[in-house]
Amino acid sequence: MSPSFDLPDAASARIVVAMSGGVDSSVVAALAAGTGAEVIGVTLQLYDHGEAVKRSGSCCAGQDIYDAKTVCDRLGIAHYVLDFESRFRTGVIDRFADEYAQGRTPVPCSLCNQGVKFTDLIAFARDLGADCLATGHYVRRAEREGRVELWKGRDPARDQSYFLYGTTQEQLDYLRFPLGDLPKSETRRLAVEAGLVVADKPDSQDICFVPDGDYAGLVKRLRPETAAPGEIVGLDGEFLGQHQGVVHFTIGQRRGIEIGGQPEPLYVVRIEPEERRLVVGPRRALAVAAARVEGINWLAEDQTRVEAKVRSLARPVAGNWDGERLHFESPEYGVAPGQSAVFYDGDRLLGGGTIVETEGADLKSAVAA
Structure with missing residues (x-):
């Protein structure tokens, strides 16, 4: 075309x-x-x-x-x-x-x-x-x-x-x-x-204002308090170790935790910035059943049955929208507050908003998934 x-x-x-x-x-x-x-x-x-x-x-x-x-x-x-x-x-x-x-x-x-x-x-x-x-x-x-x-x-x-x-x-x-x-x-x-000098110019990266890819470095310069060290604890509150600043971590991250002697790999499950604390757990603890979404903008009709993307490179997954929460048909991983939840009907964009809260899935269901 x-x-x-x-x-x-x-x-x-x-x-x-x-x-x-x-x-x-x-x-x-x-x-x-x-x-x-x-x-x-x-x-x-x-x-x-x-x-x-x-x-x-x-x-x-x-x-x-x-x-x-x-x-x-x-x-x-x-x-x-x-x-x-x-x-x-x-x-x-x-x-x-x-x-x-x-x-x-x-x-x-x-x-x-x-x-x-x-x-x-x-x-x-x-x-x-x-x-x-x-x-x-x-x-x-x-x-x-x-x-x-x-x-x-x-x-x-x-x-x-x-x-x-x-x-x-x-x-x-x-x-x-x-x-x-x-x-x-x-x-x-x-x-x-067309004879344009930019014909072979590399594509710009997603976050254009961090050309060296060092997001943590930028945030530390602007918000120095994010570089303060703090505790790493398990889901039960047990002290497991220290980190060198919450700025280095996002939900679902495994790299950088560096805690040995655990029966299975640990991931960041929750960040508590005021306490400078990371809560970590096994991958099944990342399973999300639903997400509360605010600031919704609808470009098409408000549908209850949607396909949703919660990351730009993720595949859309089936879900149901109740006017406040997006309920995933199967537990979804890598969902974090701050991300965009974008709704589709096939290739047609319906709308979207910002995830402000997530609801954990039943851990047994998450394991089965």
Whole structure:
């Protein structure tokens, strides 16, 4: 299927393209320019961490801004840079650190999309009189029965719908995702065909503002109290050892516990940040029967029977939604407060929210599962 901007008359339209400096958004800009529309590229400067500017695989930093401008010059389109560093720090980076400090597992990409990348960028595009804002996300936008829906990207390996559950209906009416039907190999082929300098540029990592992958280091700098040592205890409260800061751990983690002499491997079952305490137990103690989800955003009808993803790379699992809790049909592992629970009906995204509490499964059932 050919990429489309779903506009009545693209040749007479004005299209704003969100350009991160990577290959995906650059190809979107090239496709938009190919329609004959007036195209404006916009790049958000979200952070600048010194060496991150020079590192390939980040986004929205110095080198990426230069790459986006180079692509726009190649295509003969205008390019704007918006300094949203302060908003990004407050709305994404600080919240990321706060969540870790409270023992939760945050999803910063969802926060970013719900904030500066959509809310603020759409407002800017409207101020420019644009007919739509186009992005390089691998998701599909479909119109059915007079309503716009959001669907998974056709290539399962590239689908980014998990991070877009917070998109509102009004935003979806205005957004366009022309890469949703393409595999990444085709996107790169189009980049080569258009002569874009970013055709071979590595993909940006999920958490763009931690280019070296050291999440703990970032959180420790912002919230030093998370590096304080504390106790590791078993499910029964028995003291088992010491840790070097809750910042180094998330629910379900096994690495770094380093307690020997146990009959089976131990995992982080609960984090109690105020007491600086880790509660650990066998894998069966991680089995979750239900999760309370708040901040629900519905893009489609409120369904009781859903398929749910609780991690971006996890497969959807069957569940039932009662209006407050997501009940898993079988015990689910690796579920933690702070994560997003995103609901689907097949490939169609229904909505989602943030997990705030989990309910453990019966341990005997968990063992059998």
